[in-house]
Amino acid sequence: MSDLDTLKLKKIAVDCRIDMLKALANAQSGHSAGPLGIIEFFVAMYFKILHHDPKNPLLPDRDRFILSAGHYCPAMYVAMAHSGYFPVQEFIKTLRQFETRFQGHPHNLALPGIETTSGPLGQGISQAVGMALAAKIDKKNHRVYCLTTDGESQEGQVWEALMWAGGKNLDNLTAYIDRNFIQIDGNTEDVLPLEPLADKYRAFNWHVIEVDGHNFQQITEATDEAKAVHRPTMIILHTIPGKDVKEIENDYTWHGRPPTHDELKKFLPELEKIKKSL
Amino acid sequence: MSFKLNPKMFLNQKVLEKPEMELHRLGFGEGLLEAGKKNEAVVGLCCDLTGSTKMDLFAKEFPERFIEVGIAEQNMIGIAAGLALEGKIPFASSYAVFNPGRSWDQIRVSVCYSKTNVKIIGAHAGISVGKDGATHQGLEDIASIRALPSITILAPADYDENKKATLASAKFIGPIYLRFGREVVPKITTSQTPFAIGKAKIFVEGEDVTVVACGPLVFEAIKAAQALYPKIKVEVINSPTIKPLDCDTIVKSAKKTGAVVTAEEAQIIGGLGGAVAECLSENYPVPIHRVGIKDTFGETGGPDNLMKKYGLKSDNIITAVKEVILMKK
Ligand SMILES: Cc1ncc(C[n+]2csc(CCOP(=O)(O)OP(=O)(O)O)c2C)c(N)n1
Ligand SMILES: [Mg+2]
DSSP: OOHHHHHHHHHHHHHHHHHHHHHHHHHTOSOOHHHHHTHHHHHHIIIIIOOOOTTOTTOTTOOEEEESSGGGHHHHHHHHHHHTSSOHHHHHHHTTOTTOSSOSSOOTTTSTTOOSOOOSTTHHHHHHHHHHHHHHHTTOOOOEEEEEETGGGGSHHHHHHHHHHHHTTOTTEEEEEEEOSBOSSSBHHHHSOOOSHHHHHHHTTOEEEEEETTOHHHHHHHHHHHHTOSSOEEEEEEOOTTTTOTTTTTOGGGTTOOOOHHHHHHHHHHHHHHHHHO | OOOOOOGGGOOOGGGGTSOOEEEHHHHHHHHHHHHHHHOTTEEEEESSOTTTTTTHHHHHHOGGGEEEOOSOHHHHHHHHHHHHHTTOEEEEEEETTTTTTTTHHHIIIIIIITTOOOEEEEESBSGGGGGGOGGGOBOSHHHHHHTSTTOEEEOOSSHHHHHHHHHHHHHSOSOEEEEOOSSEEEOOOOTTSOOOTTOOEEEEOOSSEEEEEOTTHHHHHHHHHHHHTTTSOEEEEEOOEEETTOHHHHHHHHHHHSOEEEEEEEESTTSHHHHHHHHHHHHSOOOEEEEEEOSOOOOSSOHHHHHHHTTOSHHHHHHHHHHHHHTOO
């Protein structure tokens, strides 16, 4: 990836953070910490990695992207909006509002480009396995990508899905886990330890790559590496929840709350400053 | 004569003019804390929702009796059943959509079939969950649990009744499913209002039509009765126990009024509406109208907008009352 490419993506990422915080503040409801930390991933997905067409969301040979941890949807919505699926302003103004297309958790029938509904943790990853399997049956070449989270990994269903995909060498499936170490009740290792996480995936016959989840180059390179492996790949994204808003960074109490309007006024200049520095 | 609440129920009179509001779920939190103080066998389990289910009150006071299970509702019910088999009284909480939503098979066998003394807590039940949207609005919990043998289902009307239901659950031996909402609801009952598992209570006496309600819809039913008075005298029955339903009380009222409306913040198919319809059609058939969620999913939005759109307000009860009266022979 060229330096120019990276710069472009970085700029988009700041804009996404700004617009997402505005939407969350308008909604006065929703999740801040996780979504702020995963912005680079979604920007990489919708601007670099996915073979897709925002103007033709049902493109038959598109890559499939499944968000398993549905509460991350503001980050997905904002990146999709910036990539051309729907108007950014509509997202900012109507996220989580009455009769919106931008449901509190993503719904396949509410918005174009959403492959499936999620929210109840653990369900998406199994569906990703099903979609990857369908591609195999139909001898299609598109890839299936899925984002899961560390808290979500406490659900048994996640491991049932991983066991199946690993056991059956489902190599057209690449999953990513947002390893941000937080969930609602605290830090993941205090709530229920997940480590050694990478070893668990390996034991399930997954190829594992660990990257800095805020580094576009590392995310895209790992994604390319996965394409050449004859097993499913899990890319562990090490991220900072709340990234680039100092007050939110690494603080699990921000898991499920939006900024107030006053807090928004405080946070936006921080992000504007980063934008100028690029 | 002016409209009045049944004096024998010691209800909060303010509910008729300027209701006092309190978090529905706080009743559970405080009730569990009190139950924990009374009985050492009480333990609490939660799946990463300790604050929002209000189990944090218990967890802070009794850290050694609180089990953070992580996000694993199926495992939580299994662990709870194991604890119950060893003499504990586990309260296992999450949101109603996940518990019993995800943990239903474990509830069916490890709890109901084995008759383990597990208390299943479904918080954030109903459409008033609001902005999280359809995935998080527990509307089928009553129907799915009603089909299971040997479990009791409680859906208290407000904060105080939720507290009483929690305390009564701790004393009761056997599986219980307790469901309640996220939001503030008017305080209808007081600490003196009688509560017993298995009993429905007449909150407003009337003779023209019966409204059987549970949960936050009890308030809407009282409002409807007040608005219709004195033209139509509505009898309002609060039925916090959905299973086993207090069929005697409901049939007795139906014999007096000859028409029944049910009201609940859940699917009417298999919900309180379904239960009342089954009870009456087998024992004393009268015309019935059911207010509740009508075979549809919810959506994102503010609780009040959703309660209106999905027909869960006193106006909807008023319409149902008028229609059902026309069907009387
Ligand atoms: C089956 C299920 N149980 C519980 C929840 C409630 N819930 C929503 S997000 C969440 C924490 C998830 O952990 P993680 O994704 O790591 O959170 P974050 O990093 O965003 O703080 C929980 C328990 C849910 N959505 N689904
Ligand atoms: Mg996390």
